[in-house]
Amino acid sequence: MTNIGPETSVINSKDISVVVQGAVDPILTSQCLTSIRKHLPQAEIILSTWEDEIVSGLSYDKVILSQAPASVIVQKSPHIISNNTNRMIYGVQQGLTLATRPYTLKIRTDIILQDADFLRYWDMYPKRQDKFQLFEHRVLNYYLFAPRFNHRLGHRIPTLFHPSDWMFFGLTQDVKRLFDIPLQPDPEYALWWANHPKPSQQIDPWPGVVFRFSPEQYLFYQALRQKFPEITFDNYFDITREKEQISRLIMANNFVILDYRQWHIKMKKYQHRLGTIPRGQTSHVHWQQDYKYFCDPDFKISWKDILFKYTQLNIGEIIKAKNIDLEKRLILAVCPSLYKKHLQKKYAKSPERLKEKLQKCFLADKLYVYTEDAKNK
Numbered sequence: 001m002t003n004i005g006p007e008t009s010v011i012n013s014k015d016i017s018v019v020v021q022g023a024v025d026p027i028l029t030s031q032c033l034t035s036i037r038k039h040l041p042q043a044e045i046i047l048s049t050w051e052d053e054i055v056s057g058l059s060y061d062k063v064i065l066s067q068a069p070a071s072v073i074v075q076k077s078p079h080i081i082s083n084n085t086n087r088m089i090y091g092v093q094q095g096l097t098l099a100t101r102p103y104t105l106k107i108r109t110d111i112i113l114q115d116a117d118f119l120r121y122w123d124m125y126p127k128r129q130d131k132f133q134l135f136e137h138r139v140l141n142y143y144l145f146a147p148r149f150n151h152r153l154g155h156r157i158p159t160l161f162h163p164s165d166w167m168f169f170g171l172t173q174d175v176k177r178l179f180d181i182p183l184q185p186d187p188e189y190a191l192w193w194a195n196h197p198k199p200s201q202q203i204d205p206w207p208g209v210v211f212r213f214s215p216e217q218y219l220f221y222q223a224l225r226q227k228f229p230e231i232t233f234d235n236y237f238d239i240t241r242e243k244e245q246i247s248r249l250i251m252a253n254n255f256v257i258l259d260y261r262q263w264h265i266k267m268k269k270y271q272h273r274l275g276t277i278p279r280g281q282t283s284h285v286h287w288q289q290d291y292k293y294f295c296d297p298d299f300k301i302s303w304k305d306i307l308f309k310y311t312q313l314n315i316g317e318i319i320k321a322k323n324i325d326l327e328k329r330l331i332l333a334v335c336p337s338l339y340k341k342h343l344q345k346k347y348a349k350s351p352e353r354l355k356e357k358l359q360k361c362f363l364a365d366k367l368y369v370y371t372e373d374a375k376n377k
Contacts, residue, residue: 010119010120010122010123011103011119011122012042013039013040013041013042013043013116014042014043014101015101015102015103016040016042016043016044016101016103016104016105017043017044017046017098017099017100017101017103017104017105017172018036018040018043018044018045018046018104018105018106018107019046019048019092019095019096019099019104019105019106019107019175020032020033020036020045020046020047020048020060020095020107020108020109021048021049021088021091021092021095021106021107021108021109022049022088022091022108022109022110023049023050023053023109024047024049024053024054024055024058024109025109025110026054028109028110028112028268029047029058029109029110030057030058030059031112032107032108032109032110032111032112032113033045033047033058033059033060034059035112035113035114036107036113037059038113039113039114039115039116040105040113040116043101043105044061044062044099044100044101045059045060045061045062046060046061046062046063046064046095046098046099047060047062047063047064047095047109048063048064048066048091048092048094048095049063049064049065049066049091049109050065050066050067050068050091051065051066051067051068053065062098064094064095064097064098066090066091066094068087068090068091069086069087069090069183069186070086070186071083071084071086071087072186072187072190072191074190074191074194074209074210074211083186083190083211083215084215085184085186085189085190085211085215085218085219086183086184086186088165088215088219089179089181089183089184089219090183092106092179093179093180096172096175096176096179099172099175099176101172102171102172103169103170103171103172104168104169104170104171104172104175104176105167105168105169106167106168106169106175107166107167108166108167108267110267110268110269111166111167111265111266111267112265112266112267113264113265114264114265114266115264117262117263117264118140118169118258118262118263118264119169121140121256121258121262122140122169124256125138125256125291125295125296125299127291127295127296127299128253128295129249129253129294129295132249132250132253132254133253133254134177134223134224134227134228134250134253134254135170135171135174135177135178135254136171136173136174137170137171137174138170138253138254138255138256139168139169139170139174139175139178139254139255139256140167140168140169140170140255140256140258140263141163141164141167141168141255141256141257141258142164142166142167142257142258142259142263142265143164143257143258143259143260143277143281143282143283143284144164144166144270144273144274144278144281145162145164145165145166145216145281146162146163146164146216146257146281146282147159147162147280147281147282148280148281148282148286149280150205150206150280151279151280152203152204152205152207153203153367155203155369156280156369157203157205157239157369158239158244158247158369159205159236159280160217160233160236160238160239160243160244160247161217161220161221161224161233161247161250161251162214162216162217162220162247163216163219163220163251163255163257164216165215165216165219166267167263167265177223178219178220178223179219179223180223180226181219181222181223181226182222184218188212189211189212189213189218190210190211190212191210191211192210192211192212192235193209193210193211193212194210198237199237199371199374201367201368201374202237202239202367202368202369202371202374203367203368203369204237205236206236211236212235212236213233213235213236214236217233217236221233224250231243231246231250237371238371239369239370239371240370240371240372241370241372244370248290248294249290249294251282251287251290252287252290252291252293252294252295253294253295255287256287257282257283257284257286257287258284259277259281259282259283259284260274260275260276261284261308262284283308283309284305285301285305285306285308285309286309288301288305289301340358343357343358
């Protein structure tokens with residue numbers, strides 16, 4: 001792809017505010033801000049971080065130091081995991097109060113831009129269904145942690161209302177609309193499944209988590225319900241066929257999902273995943289398919305994108321992952337029935353072991369993907 005600079009793209013960098021939100025890393029945040037200066041040279045850079053962070057020597061135009069909302073610890077062992085949903089929402093909200101340009105890029109403090117090529121996609125997909133528009137204009141979004149489904153027990157479990165929260169680019173009024181929501185009621189929501197029984201008949205797409213919604217789901221659904229109160233979504237288990245269709249339709253009408261081929265970044269924390277499309281994540285061509293289906297039946301998906309869809313085999317990503325049985329992952333993906341026969345032969349003399357293995361890899365009796373199937377069992 002030929003690189004384009006901000007001055008030759010459809011949008012000039014002087015019209016962009018960049019809200020850089022999160023904790024300050026002395027190296028990564030400096031590199032993040034420097035990359036924005038390089039690729040969006042006239043943009044208004046707003047650093048939104050916390051009161052105790054050191055910001056001296058960093059390249060920004062405006063800074064806002066806020067008192068960080070409480071972080072809820074959801075796991076203590078073997079390592080501490082915190083739910084930081086409210087920190088992300090509040091930090092972006094505070095940064096947006098200083099945004100003065102027509103367009104806004106929201107980005108994490110540890111993401112390094114490689115170019116401004118993502119701007120070329122701003123007006124590339126104009127067709128929309130009016131009654132499903134949350135935003136005035138589509139918002140550009142990244143593919144990692146914008147999943148279409150999770151794969152569990154041999155089945156695809158749809159993930160609803162889940163854009164990535166890494167980066168958003170859109171009209172400032174639209175980015176503000178997305179973040180103009182109440183903070184998550186914590187610790188109630190962050191520890192929801194610690195105090196409520198999980199549905200016993202549905203497959204759990206995220207075993208071990210205790211939040212009611214993922215941070216991305218909470219963010220987008222809260223924004224969505226303000227305009228579409230008729231859309232209900234009780235928790236991440238609330239997966240019906242109708243809601244799956246609504247989620248796909250809403251995502252197709254309000255976002256453009258770009259993958260690593262269109263939005264070029266570096267990110268130390270997840271660098272091992274960049275350059276792949278992990279299973280279930282929404283690549284650009286997957287989003288294009290929904291755009292064609294819901295918005296523009298005459299849209300032609302290029303042969304290169306079609307080829308990309310069918311040739312992406314992320315063996316490299318699987319190998320890099322820790323604590324993953326490579327044989328199981330590959331054989332399950334290619335031929336699950338063959339793997340099932342392999343297990344039956346291997347554990348023929350150990351019925352309990354066979355039962356344990358089959359339950360880990362395949363759909364157990366009376367477990368369902370969709371809520372209505374579990375209720376109507």
